[in-house]
Amino acid sequence: MKTPGTFEITAQDSESKARCGRMHTAHGSFETPVFMPVGTQATVKSLTPEDVSGMGFDIILGNTYHLNERPGSDLVQRMGGLHKFMNWQGSILTDSGGFQVWSLAQLNKITEEGVTFKSHLDGSLQFMGPVESMAIQRELGSDIAMLFDECIPYPATPDYAEKAVERTLRWARRCKEQPRAEGQLQFAIVQGGEFAELRGHCAAELVSIGFDGYAIGGVSVGEPDELILPGVEASISYLPEDKARYLMGVGLLDQMLESIARGVDMFDCVLPTRIARNGSAVTRKGRFAVKNAKWKEDPRPVEEGCTCYTCQNYTRSYIRHLINCSEILAIRLLSMHNLHCMQVVMAETREAIRTGTFTEYRQNFLKDYQKIWDGDS
Numbered sequence: 001m002k003t004p005g006t007f008e009i010t011a012q013d014s015e016s017k018a019r020c021g022r023m024h025t026a027h028g029s030f031e032t033p034v035f036m037p038v039g040t041q042a043t044v045k046s047l048t049p050e051d052v053s054g055m056g057f058d059i060i061l062g063n064t065y066h067l068n069e070r071p072g073s074d075l076v077q078r079m080g081g082l083h084k085f086m087n088w089q090g091s092i093l094t095d096s097g098g099f100q101v102w103s104l105a106q107l108n109k110i111t112e113e114g115v116t117f118k119s120h121l122d123g124s125l126q127f128m129g130p131v132e133s134m135a136i137q138r139e140l141g142s143d144i145a146m147l148f149d150e151c152i153p154y155p156a157t158p159d160y161a162e163k164a165v166e167r168t169l170r171w172a173r174r175c176k177e178q179p180r181a182e183g184q185l186q187f188a189i190v191q192g193g194e195f196a197e198l199r200g201h202c203a204a205e206l207v208s209i210g211f212d213g214y215a216i217g218g219v220s221v222g223e224p225d226e227l228i229l230p231g232v233e234a235s236i237s238y239l240p241e242d243k244a245r246y247l248m249g250v251g252l253l254d255q256m257l258e259s260i261a262r263g264v265d266m267f268d269c270v271l272p273t274r275i276a277r278n279g280s281a282v283t284r285k286g287r288f289a290v291k292n293a294k295w296k297e298d299p300r301p302v303e304e305g306c307t308c309y310t311c312q313n314y315t316r317s318y319i320r321h322l323i324n325c326s327e328i329l330a331i332r333l334l335s336m337h338n339l340h341c342m343q344v345v346m347a348e349t350r351e352a353i354r355t356g357t358f359t360e361y362r363q364n365f366l367k368d369y370q371k372i373w374d375g376d377s
Contacts, residue, residue, distance in 0.1 A: 002029070004143070004183040005212040007244045011354040017236075017263035020353045023213075023244050025091040025143035026183030027083060030058035032244065032265035033349055035251065035342045036093060038273065041066050042076075042086040045273045046332040047339070049088045055308075055336075055343050058090045059143075061268045064136050065097035065128070069121055073139035081141030081181075093268075094142035096133045096189075099217075099249070102151040110150065112170070130171040134178035144185045146215065147175040152193040154223035161193040165202045172206055185212035187246060193218055194227050196234035203238035214239045215246040216264070229258055236263050253284070253345055254369050257362050260349060272342055276334035279323040282341045284365070286373030290316055290334065291323040295375070308340035309333075 002008075002024040010031075011020035021032040037044045037052055040063045044052050052060060062082060067073060079085045082092055101115050109116045114129020133148035148171050150164040168191045175186065188206040192199030206214060216235045219228050232247060239245055244265045250256060251269020259267070272282050279291030283303040290302060301311035302319065310319075310333040322330035345365075352361035 005185050007213070007242060009241070011350075013261075013353050013358045014356060015359045016261040018260045018349075018353050018358050019263065019265070020350050021244065021265055023091075023265075025059075025185065027089070027091045027143050028058060030091055031350060033256075033260045033346055033353075034059060034266050035256070035346050036061045036266065036268040037339055037342075038268055038270045039086070039088075040270070041070065042082060044335075044339075045277070046328070046335045047273075049086060051336065052339070053088075053090060055340050056347065057339070057343060060088060060090070060092060062092055062094045062140065062142060063097065063100060064094050064133055064140070064146075065100035067094075067140060068097070068128075068136045069119060073136040077139040077141070083141065091143040092140075093144040093187075094137050094140055094146060095248075096137070096146040096148040097128055098133070098146075098149045098189075099151050101128060102153070103221075110167075112167070114148070114171075130174040131178060134175050134180070138179060138181045138184065141181045142184065144187055144213070145180065147172050147186060147188050147211070149189040149191055149217060151221065152191055152218045154193065154221050154227075156193045158195060158198075161191075161195050161198055164193075165191050165198050168202065169205050169209075172209060172211075176209060176211070187211060187213040187215050187244075189215045189217040189248070190235040190239075191218045192231075192234070194223060194231065196230065199231065199234040200238050203235050207238060207240060211243075213244040213246060215248050215266075217248045219247065220249045225255075228255060229262070232259050232262050232264065239263075251342070252371065253282070253342075254366055254371070256345075257349065257365060261358070261362060272338035273335045276338050277331050279320075279330065279334070281334055282338040283373065284341065284345065285368055285377070286370040288373045288375035290319050290375075292320070292375075295320045302334070302337050303341070306337065306341065307344075308337045310337040310340075 006024040130148040137145035149168040188211040190203045246266035251271040295316040298316040352358040
């Protein structure tokens with residue numbers, strides 16, 4: 001097995017910046033471009049680790065903030081680390097908790113040392129900074145630990161964004177000084193909001209410090225969709241070719257394909273399992289609400305031509321019935337389908353890059369795709 005942190009580029013598209021790669025970690029390797037299912041609290045909701053690995057996923061995401069709240073990183077460490085605790089054999093990336101402090105908690109005060117905030121669970125006063133975040137991730141024993149950063153909201157003033165970027169850079173240096181779990185990698189996060197110059201500055205400075213991989217953060221935080229790709233472009237042009245590039249929190253298939261064309265390798269998003277809990281499906285044509293009454297007597301699968309377990313065995317009519325009765329099986333079946341769809345599109349994308357047909361694949365896919373689909377055509 002190659003040294004953890006090694007990123008090999010295995011294919012490069014000639015008409016875009018899309019590439020295939022292989023990332024090596026302490027718990028195996030995974031192929032890129034890749035979508036990482038989100039297992040925030042040491043579980044991909046409604047699915048077993050065997051379900052997830054059986055679909056072909058080799059890496060999942062966990063969250064520092066949530067796992068420290070419950071059950072506590074010290075308990076996870078005593079149970080043998082996150083892999084053993086949740087019985088996951090592949091790679092694990094842990095988000096630093098910075099986004100959750102920004103999005104969930106009642107923010108009280110940001111200082112040079114970190115953030116004081118109230119827990120979203122019980123309102124108790126909590127503190128997290130670069131030292132604490134890296135210590136929690138060390139106890140969890142993840143393969144890839146994200147650096148603690150300041151997520152810039154949208155909209156933000158240039159002055160606020162500049163101060164947040166400089167703080168993120170100072171925190172990155174502190175994160176790098178912290179001890180790690182054996183074989184644990186560190187990915188830095190590029191911030192800068194909607195300001196291209198700030199993103200370029202942040203990316204260049206992080207590269208000069210030197211990390212195992214780089215993420216593009218602070219996108220998909222409430223800004224208009226048309227600002228997401230410019231944020232990717234402003235960040236990625238400063239990132240090294242020989243390191244993995246991770247676009248955080250983006251999981252719409254069209255945005256992923258466009259980002260891959262710009263050189264992104266890794267993605268995560270709660271969308272596939274979240275919309276399953278709301279009775280909706282991800283498909284190659286867009287997402288649609290299986291819970292709608294129009295599917296009451298529809299004998300078709302969720303997505304015609306899909307090879308997932310759900311589509312091979314169950315109808316829209318049955319799944320809608322389960323949703324209507326608040327049966328847990330509906331969430332499980334839709335989650336299985338949604339993640340299968342994400343995995344298949346990523347596998348097809350990798351094959352298209354390897355065979356030199358990525359531009360054609362991307363154009364054909366986007367031609368038939370709409371964010372919200374009526375489920376019929």
